[in-house]
Amino acid sequence: MHRGTVQKGRPRDFDRDVALEKAMETFWLYGYEGTSLSQLTSAMDIRPPSLYAAFGSKEKLFLESVNLYLQRYGAYRETALAHSATAKEGIEVLFERTIQQFFAGRDHKGCFVVLTALSGSQDSSEVQQFLSAERRRTVQLFKARLEQGKVAGDIAAQTDVDALAEYFTALLFGLTIQIRDGLDEASARSLVAVALSVL
Amino acid sequence: MHRGTVQKGRPRDFDRDVALEKAMETFWLYGYEGTSLSQLTSAMDIRPPSLYAAFGSKEKLFLESVNLYLQRYGAYRETALAHSATAKEGIEVLFERTIQQFFAGRDHKGCFVVLTALSGSQDSSEVQQFLSAERRRTVQLFKARLEQGKVAGDIAAQTDVDALAEYFTALLFGLTIQIRDGLDEASARSLVAVALSVL
DNA sequence: TGGTTTCTGTATTGAATGATATAGAATGTG
DNA sequence: CACATTCTATATCATTCAATACAGAAACCA
Numbered sequence: 001m002h003r004g005t006v007q008k009g010r011p012r013d014f015d016r017d018v019a020l021e022k023a024m025e026t027f028w029l030y031g032y033e034g035t036s037l038s039q040l041t042s043a044m045d046i047r048p049p050s051l052y053a054a055f056g057s058k059e060k061l062f063l064e065s066v067n068l069y070l071q072r073y074g075a076y077r078e079t080a081l082a083h084s085a086t087a088k089e090g091i092e093v094l095f096e097r098t099i100q101q102f103f104a105g106r107d108h109k110g111c112f113v114v115l116t117a118l119s120g121s122q123d124s125s126e127v128q129q130f131l132s133a134e135r136r137r138t139v140q141l142f143k144a145r146l147e148q149g150k151v152a153g154d155i156a157a158q159t160d161v162d163a164l165a166e167y168f169t170a171l172l173f174g175l176t177i178q179i180r181d182g183l184d185e186a187s188a189r190s191l192v193a194v195a196l197s198v199l
Numbered sequence: 200m201h202r203g204t205v206q207k208g209r210p211r212d213f214d215r216d217v218a219l220e221k222a223m224e225t226f227w228l229y230g231y232e233g234t235s236l237s238q239l240t241s242a243m244d245i246r247p248p249s250l251y252a253a254f255g256s257k258e259k260l261f262l263e264s265v266n267l268y269l270q271r272y273g274a275y276r277e278t279a280l281a282h283s284a285t286a287k288e289g290i291e292v293l294f295e296r297t298i299q300q301f302f303a304g305r306d307h308k309g310c311f312v313v314l315t316a317l318s319g320s321q322d323s324s325e326v327q328q329f330l331s332a333e334r335r336r337t338v339q340l341f342k343a344r345l346e347q348g349k350v351a352g353d354i355a356a357q358t359d360v361d362a363l364a365e366y367f368t369a370l371l372f373g374l375t376i377q378i379r380d381g382l383d384e385a386s387a388r389s390l391v392a393v394a395l396s397v398l
Numbered sequence: 399t400g401g402t403t404t405c406t407g408t409a410t411t412g413a414a415t416g417a418t419a420t421a422g423a424a425t426g427t428g
Numbered sequence: 429c430a431c432a433t434t435c436t437a438t439a440t441c442a443t444t445c446a447a448t449a450c451a452g453a454a455a456c457c458a
Contacts, residue, residue, distance in 0.1 A: 007404090008402075009404025010454040010456095011405075029318075030320050031320075033232060034232060034318055034320040034323070035320070036444080037446055038444085046406090047407055048447070051447095053404085053406090054405095057446085057447080058447090116318060118376065119230035119317075119379075120230055120232075124233070132379070135380050160393075163392065167370075170394075171366075171370055171394075173372070173373040174373030174376075175373075177334070177372045178372070187362070188365075198396055206434090207425075209423070211435065211436095236416055236417080237416095245436090248417090248435085249435070251416095251417065251418080252435070
C-alpha cells in the first residue's frame with residue numbers, strides 16, 4: 001500500500017492486477033474454501049511469499065477478488081437500472097445483460113457472489129457474511145429503482161416494492177444456479193420473460 | 200448392508216439412523232467440504248473407525264445424507280403437486296409448504312441440495328454433479344405437473360411449460376439463498392405471492 | 399562500489415485433513 | 429469355556445492445508 005513516488009528495493013516481478021484477475025477467476029470456479037493456495041499460486045504464476053507480500057492472506061486476496069468482480073462484472077446492474085426510462089425497462093435490461101454476460105464466456109459461470117461461499121466451515125464465516133451483505137445490496141438496488149418508478153409514475157402507487165425487489169433478487173440468484181446446472185441461453189431467456197411478466 | 204437374520208460378532212453400539220441424521224444436520228450447516236471428519240464424529244458421537252465401518256467414506260456418508268434429506272424434507276413437493284386439483288393450486292401449496300418448512304426450525308436453513316455443494320474443489324466434483332442432477336429433478340417435477348394441467352385443461356394449451364418450470368425452479372432455489380441471507384417469513388410469503396401471480 | 403531496501407524462490411513450518419492399523423471388548427456359536 | 433466375528437477406542441498414517449524463515453537477487457541512493 002502507498003506505493004508512492006519513489007520506489008526503493010527490488011521491484012515486483014509480476015503485474016499485481018493480472019495476478020489478482022487470475023485469482024478471481026480461480027475463486028470463481030472453485031469457491032473460496034474450494035480453492036487451495038497451491039492452485040492460486042499456480043494460476044497467478046507466483047510463489048507463496050510473493051502472494052502474501054502483495055495480498056496479505058488468502059482471505060484478503062479473496063475480498064480483493066470480490067471487489068474486482070463487482071467492479072468488472074457487477075457494475076452493469078447499476079448502469080442498466082439508471083439508464084432507463086422506467087423501472088420495468090431498467091429491470092428488463094438488467095436481466096438481458098445478465099444473460100449476455102453469463103453466456104459470454106465459454107464456461108457459464110453465473111454470479112461470483114452467489115457461487116463462491118454460499119456455505120462452508122466456521123473458519124470462513126466472515127467471508128460468507130461479506131458475500132451475504134453484498135447480496136443484500138442487490139435487493140436494495142431493485143428496491144431503489146422501483147421506488148424511483150413509483151415517484152415517476154411508471155410503477156403503481158399501491159405496488160409492494162419490497163416484495164418485488166425480493167422477488168427479482170431471488171430470481172437473479174436462482175438463475176445463477178440454473179445456469180450452473182446447465183440451463184441453455186434460450187431457456188434462460190424464456191425463464192426471464194416469464195419473470196418479467198409480473199410488471 | 201445385508202444385515203441379515205442372524206447377527207454375528209459385537210453389535211453396533213450406536214443407532215445408525217440417528218448417527219446419519221446428525222451427519223445430515225452437520226452437512227446442512229457447513230456444506231460437504233466445509234464439514235470435517237472430526238466435526239462429523241463429534242456430532243454423531245462415534246469414532247472414525249465406526250464411521251468408516253458403517254458408512255464407507257465421507258463421500259458415501261454425504262450421499263446417504265442427501266437421500267435422507269430428500270426422503271425427510273423433500274417428499275412434500277411431490278405430495279403437494281400430486282394432491283391438488285390444478286397445477287396452480289399444486290404449485291401454490293408447494294411454495295407454502297416450502298416456507299413453512301424453512302421457517303419451522305429455529306435456524307432457517309433452506310434447501311440442503313442448493314446449499315451444501317454448489318461449488319468446491321475438483322475433488323468434490325462428483326458430489327457437486329450428484330446434487331446438480333438432483334436439482335434438475337425439481338425442474339422435471341414442475342414440468343410434469345404443468346403438463347398434467349395442460350391435459351386437464353387448467354393450464355392453457357399455448358403455455359410454455361418448460362419456461363414456467365425453469366422459472367419456478369429458479370425461484371425456489373433463489374428463495375433458499377434469500378432465506379440464508381436473513382429474509383423473514385412474511386417477506387418470503389410476499390415474494391412467493393408475486394411469483395405465483397404469473398399463473 | 400557499498401549500503402539499504404524489497405522482492406523472489408527454495409524449503410519448510412505446525413496444524414488439520416481424510417482415512418487406518420492395531421489391539422481389546424462384546425456378542426453369538428459350538 | 430474357547431472360537432470366530434464384528435465392533436470400539438487409541439493412536440497414528442501420509443497428505444495437504446495456509447502461512448513463513450531464510451538467503452540470494454535486483455533495484456535505488458550515497
